[in-house]
Amino acid sequence: MSFKYTTLAAVLTLSLGSLPGCSTINNLWQLYDGEVDTSLREPTGYYDHADARHAGDRLVVPEGLATPARDRSTRMPAVSVMAAGPTGGDMDVRAPVVQLRSTAGLRSVWADGESIVWLNSNGHENVANEAQAWELLMRVLQNMNIKVGEVTPGAYELTTAAADFNEFGTPLSLTTMATDALRYRQVYRIRIGRSADGNIGIATSVIGSMTIAEAGIFSFKASRTLSDILTPAELERFATGFSNHIIRAMESVTAVPEEYSSVVQVTLDRDNNNQDCLVVDAPYQRTWDVLRNMLPEYGFEVTEYSISHSTFNVDYEEQDPDYFRDLGIDDFGLEEGSYIIRVSIDGDKTFITFYNEDDKPLRASVVSRLYPGFSAALMRAFAAYGG
Numbered sequence: 246m247s248f249k250y251t252t253l254a255a256v257l258t259l260s261l262g263s264l265p266g267c268s269t270i271n272n273l274w275q276l277y278d279g280e281v282d283t284s285l286r287e288p289t290g291y292y293d294h295a296d297a298r299h300a301g302d303r304l305v306v307p308e309g310l311a312t313p314a315r316d317r318s319t320r321m322p323a324v325s326v327m328a329a330g331p332t333g334g335d336m337d338v339r340a341p342v343v344q345l346r347s348t349a350g351l352r353s354v355w356a357d358g359e360s361i362v363w364l365n366s367n368g369h370e371n372v373a374n375e376a377q378a379w380e381l382l383m384r385v386l387q388n389m390n391i392k393v394g395e396v397t398p399g400a401y402e403l404t405t406a407a408a409d410f411n412e413f414g415t416p417l418s419l420t421t422m423a424t425d426a427l428r429y430r431q432v433y434r435i436r437i438g439r440s441a442d443g444n445i446g447i448a449t450s451v452i453g454s455m456t457i458a459e460a461g462i463f464s465f466k467a468s469r470t471l472s473d474i475l476t477p478a479e480l481e482r483f484a485t486g487f488s489n490h491i492i493r494a495m496e497s498v499t500a501v502p503e504e505y506s507s508v509v510q511v512t513l514d515r516d517n518n519n520q521d522c523l524v525v526d527a528p529y530q531r532t533w534d535v536l537r538n539m540l541p542e543y544g545f546e547v548t549e550y551s552i553s554h555s556t557f558n559v560d561y562e563e564q565d566p567d568y569f570r571d572l573g574i575d576d577f578g579l580e581e582g583s584y585i586i587r588v589s590i591d592g593d594k595t596f597i598t599f600y601n602e603d604d605k606p607l608r609a610s611v612v613s614r615l616y617p618g619f620s621a622a623l624m625r626a627f628a629a630y631g632g
Contacts, residue, residue, distance in 0.1 A: 342413050342485040351495065353488035359448040360484035362491055363440070375401050378437045378445050381495065388494040389416055394432065401437035404452065414486020430455045433487055447491060451475065451483045509627045511620035513613070516589060521612040522598040523620060524591075527627065532595040533588055539626035540586075543577070543619075557586040574621040578614030597623075 306312050344353045344360075353360045364372050364381075372378045379401050386393065386405070394406040409417040410429045417428055432453035439445055454475055475483070510526040525532050533555075540547055540559060549558040563581045583602035588595060599607045599615065607615075 342482045342489065344485060344489070351492050353485055353492065355481055355485060358480070359450045360481070360488035361446045361448045362488050362495075363444045363446045365445055372445055375437050375439075375445060378447065381498070382435065382437065382447060384498045385491055385494045388498050389490055391416060397436075403435055405433045405435065407432050407453070409457075410483065410487070412482075414483040414488075415490065428457050429483070430457060431483065433484070447488075449484050449488050449491070451480050451487075454483070509624055511623055513616045513620075516596040516598050517591065518598075518606075520598050520606040521609045522596045523612075523616060523623070525595045525597060525623065526593075527595060528593060529588065529590045529595045531627075531630075532597070535623070535626045535630050536586070536588065536597070538630070539622065542626075543622055545584075548583075555588045557588075559584050559586060569618060572622075574625075575618035577618045578611070 344355070351362060351364070353362050355361075364378055372381060383393075391408055392406040394404045396403045407430050410431050411417055412427055412429065431451055434450050434452045436448050437445065438448065512524045512526075514522060514524045516522040527535075536557065537547070537550070540557065544562045544564045545557075545559040546562070547557055547559050550556065560583050561579055561581055563579065564577075566576055569576045584607075585600040585602070585604055587598045587600065589598070590596075599612065601607060
């Protein structure tokens with residue numbers, strides 16, 4: 246897929262040398278060491294590959310065994326040109342970055358040295374023109390906390406200010422860079438254009454990189470740096486990783502907050518295990534959040550909860566009847582003690598089932614006494630949560 250520049254006027258081509266501070270990035274290592282420690286590119290935990298060498302195709306017969314017979318009819322023809330590649334310590338054995346596909350169908354595609362996110366392909370019309378794509382890009386970079394270094398006059402193109410990334414193109418913060426690991430101070434070029442079939446895309450490429458092994462956030466003088474020259478595999482890995490984060494940030498800045506009605510219906514029924522329960526006409530996560538905030542207000546002390554098991558372990562202290570009377574709701578009718586409250590999903594509804602401390606469901610008569618007051622309290626909690 247070809248990717249063409251979209252210009253407003255003449256496109257000004259930038260070189261890495263023209264970026265503010267890039268000469269500093271390229272030569273920082275000379276200020277501190279004057280040498281390049283290439284061992285820093287080695288992976289951790291596995292080094293056996295570093296001693297590998299091309300040995301050719303040889304048949305090795307273990308000691309004590311006779312040389313096997315050869316069938317000349319299956320002999321491979323001689324190859325005049327041998328494929329050669331990096332071996333040993335020169336190999337980059339770090340994992341590749343996989344192109345992310347979002348729930349909206351967006352994904353990054355590597356083409357012609359750039360990682361491209363197509364905004365209006367696969368039936369998803371995210372933007373109508375380059376101006377809207379540019380506005381979206383500004384919001385995305387702000388969400389990623391990436392600053393703009395320089396904008397190309399007359400074109401939808403920019404270079405980012407130098408920022409720190411890990412080896413998979415993930416932007417680093419003060420908390421994530423506080424480790425004795427490699428980090429890369431990099432500059433990216435981002436431009437907006439169209440494909441031959443008219444799709445609008447955001448293309449990303451690395452135009453400046455300096456590798457840093459940091460001994461701590463505030464000990465830059467103890468750092469060592471590497472050559473800025475990246476292999477083709479590294480260029481693709483970084484740009485793809487950065488594009489993946491553009492997609493994630495795009496989902497965040499374009500998401501429409503889900504709206505719920507503050508009025509819900511709570512009925513008495515049976516759950517999928519044929520146990521008496523309260524059925525809430527609301528999504529699971531919203532019901533879980535409302536319950537977690539509501540229970541302590543009505544005498545339930547949450548001693549433990551499990552998201553994976555969808556349970557609240559509670560100790561219930563029976564409230565004074567005047568407490569419920571002042572609220573205008575019925576008494577829960579529960580004896581003091583320990584209970585387990587399970588929350589489960591049934592389509593777009595949620596089940597709330599009560600169990601005793603021995604993990605046995607409450608009798609139908611107990612649930613019937615609980616229902617009027619507890620359902621009224623739950624509906625009030627939903628109304629307060631929605632407001």
